[in-house]
Amino acid sequence: MRIPLSWLREFAAVPAGATAEDVMAELVKVGFEEEDVHRPTDTLKGPIVVGQVLSLVKEPQSNGKTINWCQVRVVPEGQPQTLTGDGIDPSGVQGIICGAHNFVEGDKVVVTLPGAVLPGDFRISARKTYGHLSAGMIASVRELGIGEDHDGILVLSRIGLDPEIGTDAMDLLGLYDEAAEINVTPDRGYAFSIRGVAREYAHATGTSFTDPAAKVQAPAELSGGYGVKLNDDAPIYGKPGCDRFVARTVRGVDATRPTPPWMVSRLRLAGVRSISLPVDISNYVMFELGQPTHCYDLDKLSGDIVVRRAVPAETITTLDGKERSLDVEDLLITDGSGAIGIAGVMGGAATEVSDSTSNVLVEAAHFDEVSISRSRRRHKLPSEASKRFERGVDWQVAGIAAQRVVDLLVELAGGVADEAGTDVGTAPDGVSIQLPAAFAAQRIGIDFTDGQIITSLEDLGAVVEQNDGGWTVTAPSWRHDLETKEDLSEEIARLVGYDNIPATLPVAPPGRGLTRTQQQRRRLIQALADAGLTEVLAYPFVSKASNDTFGVAEQGAPRTAVKLANPISEEHGFLRTSILPGLMEVAKRNHSRGFRDLALFESGLVFLPNDTLGTASIPPLGVKPSDEVLDALYDGVPDQPLHVAAIMTGHDSPAAAGHTPRVWDWSDALDIARLAGDVLGVEVVVSQGAHQAFHPGRAAQLSLRTGEIVGYAGELHPKLLAAQDMPARSVAVEFNADALFDAAADVIVARHISTFPVATQDVALVVPAEIPADAVLTALREGAGELLEDVALFDVYSGKGIEEGKKSLAFGLRFRANDRTLTADEASAARESAVALAAERFGAVQR
Secondary structure (H helix, E strand, O other): OEEEHHHHOOOEOOOOOOOHHHHHHHHHOOOOEEEEEEOHHHOOEOOEEEEEEEEEEEEEOOOOOEEEEEEEEOOOOOOOOOOOOOOOOOOOEEEEEEOOOOOOOOOEEEEEOOOOEEOOOEEOOEEEEOOEEEEOEEOEHHHHOOOOOOOOEOEHHHHOOOOOOOOEHHHHOOOOOOEEEEEOOOOOHHHOOHHHHHHHHHHHHOOOEOOHHHHOOOOOOOOEOOOEEEEOOOOEOOEOOEEEEEEEEEEOOOOOOOOOHHHHHHHHHHOOOOOOHHHHHHHHHHHHHOOOOEEEEHHHOOOOEEEEEOOOOOEEEEOOOOEEEOOOOOEEEEEOOEEEEEOOOEEEHHHOOOOOOOEEEEEEEEEOHHHHHHHHHHHOOOOHHHHHHHHOOOHHHHHHHHHHHHHHHHHHHOOEEEEEEEEEEOOOOOOEEEEEOOHHHHHHOOOOOHHHHHHHHHHHOOEEEEOOOEEEEEOOOOOOOOOOHHHHHHHHHHHHOHHHOOOOOOOOOOOOOOOHHHHHHHHHHHHHHHOOOEEOOOOOEEOHHHHHHHOOOOOOOOOOOOEOOOOOOHHHOEEOOOOHHHHHHHHHHHHHOOOOOEEEEEEEEOOEOOOOOOOOOOOOOOOOOOHHHHHHHHHOOOEOOEEEEEEEEOEOOOOEOOEOOOEOOHHHHHHHHHHHHHHHOOOOEEEEOOOOOEEEEEEEEEEOOOOOEEEEEEEEOHHHHHHOOOOOOOEEEEEEHHHHHHHOOOOOOOOOOOOOOOEEEEEEEEEEOOOOHHHHHHHHHHHHOOOEEEEEEEEEEOOOOOOOOEEEEEEEEEEOOOOOOOOHHHHHHHHHHHHHHHHHHHOOEEO
C-alpha cells in the first residue's frame, strides 16, 4: 500500500517536516513492514516553471522534420527574472526549440529551464541546435515522469489549470509530494486505505485521527433508486456472494473534464494512472475509504441489476477487451442484456463510462471474500478492487463511499445527483467477544492497566462494556480479523507497544534438544560430507520413466507414484519415488559444464503412495476439522521416508605430480552404505543384488539383519548411463535412512578393546562360482564362535589349478580373547570349526 503524505495529513497529524521514512518508522511500531519510498524529487529537480508561448515559428528541416522556434515567457511581464544560471535569460523570455506540434501561441506550458534534471538523469542546458541557441525544454507528461502520454506537450489549460506565469510547476503538479509504501498482511485489509493507515498512524504516535468517513454526509436511508436484486442461489459455504448493494445516480456529468492535478498526483503516487475523471474519482474513493466502487454508463443499462451466479456457457467481455468464459461459481453483476461485470473483480466493456457518458450509476457493494478470491484466481485478474474484497471490506462504509463518489462527480464533473437511491442487503451481526480482565496480562506477560486495555480497544473503534469478569467487546465493522479474546490481546499488546514486552530467554529443560532422529540425521549427513562427498539439492519432480526405472528393482513390476495436477512440464510430472533421478540430472548438468570428477549426495524425502491417496471430502474454511476428518486426510497422505543417495563419476581426487587419481568404482558405493551403518551403529548386510537401474553383475543389495531390504549400491546400468550421456562405470548408492534410524540402538556402546595380542589365521576355500562370497563369510563368522574378532575377504581367484565352475575365496581371520593370550591350537581349532560350517553349507574345500 502506497500512502501519499499530503493525503495522509488530511486525516492524521503528520508533522509538516516528516518524510516518508519518518512515517514508515512510526507505522513499523504498530506491526507494518517497510517496503519503499516513492519521491518524484529523487529523479526530478528544478527549475521547472510555468511558461507562456509568445511566438512560434515553424522551420522545415532538410531531414523532412519541422521544428518550432519558440519564444516562451517564464516570468510575469514587467517583473525581473530572479533565477540565475548559465542559459537563463535575464529578460524572462527563453528561446526554445520544440519538435511537438500540439500547442499554439498563448498556451501555458511547463518549461524546464537550464539546470533542471529530468528522470533518467537527463540534464537540461543551453545548447546550439537547428541553428538556434535552445535554452530549456517545453515538457511532456512522460518527460516529467508523471505519465505515459508522449503525444505532445503538456498544455495546462487542457487539465483545467490557468496558473500565473513563473509559478513553480513542480508544486502546481504535486511533484513535491512523496509516498511511503508498506506491506499489508492479509488479515489487515482495512489498511489498504488512507482511512485505515491514518488510524494506525494515530495509534503509533498517540496523535489525533479524523475519520474521512465521518466527513461525508450520506443519507440515513435510500429508496426509489435504480432496481437492484440480490439473487445468489448457490452461495459458497452458505454465505451469500453479495450482502449489500448501494446504487446512486448522477445525471448531466461531463466525462471529458480533466481530472484535477491534485487528484492525478495522489493517484500516481498511490500507484494508479489517471484514466478519465469518473474512473479516477472511483479509484480515489477506493484508496481513501477502502471501499471499491464502480461507475456504469446509466444509458447503457437495460432493466434491473441482478447480482447472481453465472450459468453454464455464459461469457462476458471485460474492460480489458477480452471475452471470458464464466464458471458457474462466478458472482456476476447483470442486467437485462446479461453479464455486465464480474463482481468485485472487473467490470464489463458493454457498460463502461466513456467520453460520451452523461448519466452515471454509481455502485458500492459488499461481496463475500471467498467468491471474489476464487473468481480472481480463476480468471487471473488481479486488481486493486479484488485485493480489497478478498481481505474484507467494511460493510458499513458502502453507502458513505457511494455518497463520496456522488459528491465528487457533482463537484468536478458538473453533475446533478438524484435524491433517490438504492440500498439493499442485510447487515451482518456484530462480533461480541468476552475478554476476562486478567487474560491479556497472562497472554502477553505485561500487567496492563484497565485504562490501557479500554483505551487501546476503543482506539481500534471497538465498543467496550464492563461486565462482572472483565469486558464485552464489540469489534468494529472494519476489523474482520477480531474474533477471539486472543485477537484482542494481540491488539492491546500492539497498541501499548511491542517494545514494552519484556524479553526473557527461555531456559531449556534438561534432556531436551534435538530428537533422536534429528541427531541421527545430522550425524549421517556430516559423516558423508566428511568423507568428501558434496551435498546437493535436486528437484523432487521427475518423469514417469524415471520413476519406472528407479522406483522398483524389477523391470515391469507394479509401481505407483503421485501425479502432479499442475506440473512445470511433462518431464517433471510426478513426485519422485527415488532420489537418484534428480542426482543424475545434477551430475549431468555438471558434466556438461566441464566438471567430470564428482561425488554428490542428497538426503530427502521420497513419496510412496498407498492404496488411498487423497480424499474427496475437503473440510470447509473457518471450521476446525474433527478428528475423523483429520484422520481421513492423513490416511490419504503418501508415505514419505527419508532416503539418502550418492553418485560418483570420474576420479576420487585431482591429478597431480607424483599422484595418479583412482577411478571411483562399485566398492566405493558399498563403502558409503557401510559408513552410514557404522555412524548409526547398524550392521548393513551386503549381498549380491539385482536392480534394473544397476549393472546386472555389479550391484549389491543392502539389507538389515532382519532381512529387510533398505537399498542398492553398485555400478549404474551401461544403457542407462549412455542414454543419459553420463560417463561409463559411474557408481551410485541409495538407501532408506529412516529404516536405518529405526534399527539403530538408542545408545551406541563402544566395543571392549582387549589388551591381549591377536592371533591371525588365513584360509582359502574352493566353492561353486555361483556362491556369494558374503554367504561364505557369514558361515565362517558363525562357525568360528566367540573368539573370532573379525573376518575379511582379501582374494578371489579362478583359473589355473581351480576346477572349472568353481572359485577360490581367501579370508583373513582374527582371533582374540578378552581374558588371556590365545594359543595357536585354540586359534586353529576355531578356524577349523569355521571351515567345517562352510563345508557343510556350501561344500567348501580348503586349498
